Amino acid sequence: MPHALKRILIYAALILWTIIALFPIFWTFSTTFKVAKDVQMGNIIPWVDYKPNWLGLRAIGLSPDTIFTESTPRAEFIKRFWNSIQASVGASILALILGSMAAYGLSRFSYRWKIWKNRDISFFFLSQLILPPVVLAMPFLVLYKELALLDSMVGLILIYTLSVLPIVIWIMKDQFDTIPQELEQAALVDGCSTWGAFFRIILPIALPGMVAAFILSVILCWNEYFFAALLTSSYAKTLPVMVASQTGSQGISWWSMAALSSAAILPLIVIGVFLERYIVKGLTSGSVK
Amino acid sequence: MTSSAAATGHEAVAQHVPPGRQRLGSLLIRGATLLLCAIAAVQLLYVTGYFSWGFSNWQPVFLAYIAWSIAFCWGLVLRDGEAGWRAVFVLPAVFFTLALVIFPTFFGFYIAFSDWNLQSAGGRSFNGLANFWQLIADPYFWNALGNMVFYVATVIVQYAIAFGLAMLLNADIKAQKFFRVAFLLPFMLSPVAVSWMIGKSMLEYRFGPVTNLLRWLGWEQPTLLTTPWLAKTTIALMDAWVWIPFMMIMILAGLQALPKDVQEAAKVDGATGWQGFWQITFPLMLPVSVTTIVLRIIFQLKLADIVINTTSGGPGGATDTISSYIFRVYKDRSNVGYGTMIAEVYLILIIIFVALLLKFTSRYMQRAT
Numbered sequence: 035m036p037h038a039l040k041r042i043l044i045y046a047a048l049i050l051w052t053i054i055a056l057f058p059i060f061w062t063f064s065t066t067f068k069v070a071k072d073v074q075m076g077n078i079i080p081w082v083d084y085k086p087n088w089l090g091l092r093a094i095g096l097s098p099d100t101i102f103t104e105s106t107p108r109a110e111f112i113k114r115f116w117n118s119i120q121a122s123v124g125a126s127i128l129a130l131i132l133g134s135m136a137a138y139g140l141s142r143f144s145y146r147w148k149i150w151k152n153r154d155i156s157f158f159f160l161s162q163l164i165l166p167p168v169v170l171a172m173p174f175l176v177l178y179k180e181l182a183l184l185d186s187m188v189g190l191i192l193i194y195t196l197s198v199l200p201i202v203i204w205i206m207k208d209q210f211d212t213i214p215q216e217l218e219q220a221a222l223v224d225g226c227s228t229w230g231a232f233f234r235i236i237l238p239i240a241l242p243g244m245v246a247a248f249i250l251s252v253i254l255c256w257n258e259y260f261f262a263a264l265l266t267s268s269y270a271k272t273l274p275v276m277v278a279s280q281t282g283s284q285g286i287s288w289w290s291m292a293a294l295s296s297a298a299i300l301p302l303i304v305i306g307v308f309l310e311r312y313i314v315k316g317l318t319s320g321s322v323k
Numbered sequence: 324m325t326s327s328a329a330a331t332g333h334e335a336v337a338q339h340v341p342p343g344r345q346r347l348g349s350l351l352i353r354g355a356t357l358l359l360c361a362i363a364a365v366q367l368l369y370v371t372g373y374f375s376w377g378f379s380n381w382q383p384v385f386l387a388y389i390a391w392s393i394a395f396c397w398g399l400v401l402r403d404g405e406a407g408w409r410a411v412f413v414l415p416a417v418f419f420t421l422a423l424v425i426f427p428t429f430f431g432f433y434i435a436f437s438d439w440n441l442q443s444a445g446g447r448s449f450n451g452l453a454n455f456w457q458l459i460a461d462p463y464f465w466n467a468l469g470n471m472v473f474y475v476a477t478v479i480v481q482y483a484i485a486f487g488l489a490m491l492l493n494a495d496i497k498a499q500k501f502f503r504v505a506f507l508l509p510f511m512l513s514p515v516a517v518s519w520m521i522g523k524s525m526l527e528y529r530f531g532p533v534t535n536l537l538r539w540l541g542w543e544q545p546t547l548l549t550t551p552w553l554a555k556t557t558i559a560l561m562d563a564w565v566w567i568p569f570m571m572i573m574i575l576a577g578l579q580a581l582p583k584d585v586q587e588a589a590k591v592d593g594a595t596g597w598q599g600f601w602q603i604t605f606p607l608m609l610p611v612s613v614t615t616i617v618l619r620i621i622f623q624l625k626l627a628d629i630v631i632n633t634t635s636g637g638p639g640g641a642t643d644t645i646s647s648y649i650f651r652v653y654k655d656r657s658n659v660g661y662g663t664m665i666a667e668v669y670l671i672l673i674i675i676f677v678a679l680l681l682k683f684t685s686r687y688m689q690r691a692t
Contacts, residue, residue: 044491045496051506052505052506055506055508055564058517058521058525058564059508059512059520062516062524075530076532078532133416135415139413143412159420162424163621164624164677165670166645166666167627168669169431169669170428173427173428173430173431173663177427181380181382183382192423195419199416203416227408228409256513257512257514259513259631259632260646260650273513274516295516298515299513299516299520307504313507314503317572317573318573
């Protein structure tokens with residue numbers, strides 16, 4: 035195959051897949067600015083096929099003419115958005131604290147408790163990845179009812195922490211394994227305690243891994259739907275549950291659905307564009323050497 | 324609780340702990356354990372009606388458990404010195420996971436053997452294996468299980484596409500970063516949003532852009548989500564759209580880690596691109612490939628959100644996954660006992676499946692656990 039033809043084919047394939055990957059995102063953002071007629075005509079290109087309109091953003095009270103006025107939908111939307119931030123950031127921080135400590139311990143010391151050794155403890159944590167959410171769903175509903183944690187932020191944060199903890203431990207253990215042990219040994223000789231060496235020497239070096247683990251956790255928790263749908267109702271409902279409940283109702287207005295979906299994915303797109311490096315690091319740690 | 328979480332470093336821990344502190348540590352651990360048991364016992368007796376005084380819910384017991392965990396760690400540090408300090412690294416995560424996984428798993432089995440419908444006034448009653456026999460006779464369960472086999476099998480197709488994309492990105496191209504970010508984005512989007520963006524709007528029968536495109540290509544009636552086998556394929560395609568980036572990133576990282584000189588040596592030996600791929604790149608990539616596929620299959624077994632929000636399992640259960648079917652049993656029929664029985668049976672099935680999968684693939688994998 036001639037070289038030039040090969041290059042053209044490569045770029046054609048790349049552009050084709052870029053369109054496949056980005057068109058749904060473009061479609062969602064652009065539908066936010068369509069009126070009913072544009073939706074039904076299947077208009078695609080703004081300004082050429084149709085004239086952009088503020089309908090979608092007005093429906094959630096975020097268009098220029100409604101942003102300074104009172105708006106019930108906007109208050110509701112902001113509440114859900116804030117809930118999602120609290121749940122995902124809260125759970126990610128908690129998972130990062132618990133996970134980093136556990137990963138460091140497993141990476142550096144040999145534990146033994148009866149017949150269980152390091153390998154078994156690691157496997158115990160990682161095996162949680164296999165557990166599908168449905169298995170825990172009902173028992174959690176009952177447990178949370180008894181603990182008065184139903185529809186509460188704390189309850190949601192706890193279960194999200196549980197679901198991302200294995201991934202955080204996986205990433206952080208990989209990170210700590212790459213840091214030479216001589217570093218803490220030198221610190222210990224200088225009179226540092228084990229924990230002192232961990233906080234002052236190791237954590238600063240492991241920062242890239244922590245950022246990667248944190249970002250991946252935030253993404254997973256932000257998108258989580260199953261538990262949020264079952265365990266929250268009015269107070270702690272998150273954005274995905276709000277989006278899903280709108281989808282189910284009949285006669286949905288497309289522009290407001292598009293506006294909501296856009297709002298749900300926009301933070302992630304921003305993260306993806308600017309922090310892609312860390313996401314790739316998080317995804318590939320431990321499995322690709 | 325006399326057993327100790329003994330932690331020894333890679334070099335022996337030689338540190339003398341004064342006997343007074345040792346006793347204090349043991350006392351703290353025993354005292355805290357006693358207190359936790361006492362609070363739990365009081366609450367249990369109160370709930371079962373043997374005791375007239377207790378808490379209105381179990382939250383105090385939960386708080387007592389947290390306090391017990393802290394006291395336990397503290398006691399270990401006092402009693403075992405350096406070994407205790409080391410154990411404290413891993414114990415918080417262990418206590419956290421134990422509390423939130425072990426109890427619900429066992430409690431789940433308890434629910435699974437009971438007749439419990441949230442809508443009926445009767446409350447919960449033990450009914451033995453009745454739920455299990457119902458499950459054996461439930462065509463929807465077997466149908467969903469069959470669908471799971473289909474969805475898991477599609478992982479191989481996703482892998483092939485992801486491998487191709489990773490090769491494209493690994494080629495000597497301009498704007499590699501742009502393409503990488505663009506290809507990665509679908510993975511980050513919320514499945515619920517994707518269900519609406521693609522499932523409900525782009526595939527809308529009358530005027531969605533995809534159906535319009537298909538009509539323009541000459542397909543009279545693109546009934547993407549209403550014909551059973553088409554609906555299943557459509558769901559698989561949406562799922563592929565979300566998950567291909569994940570596999571692509573893993574494979575790309577593997578490709579970038581390959582030694583360049585091996586591939587160049589093959590070129591010098593006169594291997595064509597196709598031969599070079601099958602004889603050199605593919606075998607070298609086998610560990611990364613197997614790891615990626617196994618991870619992906621484990622995630623695929625949880626597939627639910629897209630199905631729930633796009634088709635709710637329809638038409639007629641054609642797109643159901645086990646998770647989405649259980650979600651329906653819970654949400655629409657409030658049948659807690661039966662739904663939990665399906666979940667527990669599914670858990671056992673996938674533990675067996677994943678164990679076998681790991682057994683057969685672990686020697687090809689990059690690194691186990």
